[in-house]
Amino acid sequence: MKVGNQPFQRSANLALVLRELRKRPGTTRTELSVRLGLDKSTISHLTAELIGTGLVVETLTGASSPRGGRRPVALELVDRRLLAVGIEIEPDCYRSVVVDNAGVVVWRQGGEADASRGFSSELRRIVSGVLEQVRFEDLQVLGLGIAVPGYVDPHRGRIIRSRSLGVSNVDIQPLTVEIAAELAHHSPIGLPPLLIDNDANCCAWGELHAERGLGAVRDMLFIHARKSPRHLGIGLGVVSSGELQYGSSHSAGEFHSANWQGGEMTQLGISAEELLRIDEDPQILDNFLTEVLCNLSPIVSVLDPAAVYFGGELRTAFPRILHLLETKLSDRYMAFRRESCDLRCSTYGEDEVAVGAAGMFIERLFALPRFGRRADSFTVSWDDVLPFVEQGVGA
Secondary structure (H helix, E strand, O other), rough: OOOHHHHHHHHHHHHHHHHHHOOOOOOHHHHHHHHHHHOOHHHHHHHHHHHOOOEEEEOOOOOOOOOOOOOOOOEEEEEEEEEEEEEEEEOEEEEEEEEHHHHHHEEEEEEEHHHHHHHHHHHHHHHHHHHHHHHOOOOOEEEEEEEOOOEEEEEOOEEEEOOOOEEEEHHHHHHHHHHHHHHHHHOOOOOOEEEEEEHHHHHHHHHHHHOOOOOOOOOOOEEEEEEOOOOOEEEEEEEOEEOOOOOOOOHHHHHHHOOOOOOOOOOOOOOOHHHHOOOOHHHHHHHHHHHHHHHHHHHHHHHHHOEEEEHHHHHHHHHHHHHHHHHHOOOOOHHHOOOOOOOEEEOOOOHHHHHHHHHHHHHHHHHHOOOOOOOOOOOOHHHHHHHHHOOOOOO
């Protein structure tokens, strides 16, 4: 680390203070100074700034000392001031939400998407429209999370390839510049920070956000299936020690069965013809679920997660999954592991991907900043979002 890098040190200190208040609501300035190893003057300066933005409020706590005097003054985050937009984009539709720091959905909206217009054009239209509606609702958001199916490099803001969207090698940075230009006449501040990730990874981020950083489930898998007319995609969000795992080529989130033979329609052994009939033929559905569970077994045995979440088509079929594990698959590994590995539906139901995208933004915001980040990397810090917090002060 370079000595004397004041902007980085300030950003790191802000993150430390906010993370501590998130973890321990009702912490005093003195306690912050002791726990974080920061001077009292530094704590006083940072907390005064945060109180000014409305992100933090003072509350009285405990009792006065035996000698009398004032009761201790504690600090708490204001969850409703920490709002993020999450947008799930699919070939034929989108779903958007606004989520606060407590994981509460305070606004939602869905709509149609038209892939024939081109992905870049549709992304600009959807993001601009959602932000205009959010501002109409007088919601002051810190930033946006975008979730798309396919291979995504979230650190460079690039969609590597998405079969269902029919795109590859899409850099988000030029699109954000265009969106900001379109929004300029609505807000002098423009476009809040924007992050992007794979939809299954966003679902995993959403479950981490549901924990509010407390880490009750730090090792988990989130398996998400989504069927469209042109593709049955399955993604696997892998969380180890509270962190998403992306792999060497950012393909860790894409799930391929050992029976897959290279088709474009599915990532399993199921044929395109069977895919078209999966909703009307219970046997095809059972074959599909059996293949998913049997291919999931070695992953669970190696990674040893505390929980496995099922989303999308697998969430709606969750009762059938449990039935198969109790009957046809009762002698298989996944059935044995149910005693030590909690199998769950996603926390947010149909909003799981969109809420996960918003949760991804908030969780990455609360992460400690890393020194020397690349100029072309997609990341976010408190200094990036404070202008968008401050524009709502007094609103």
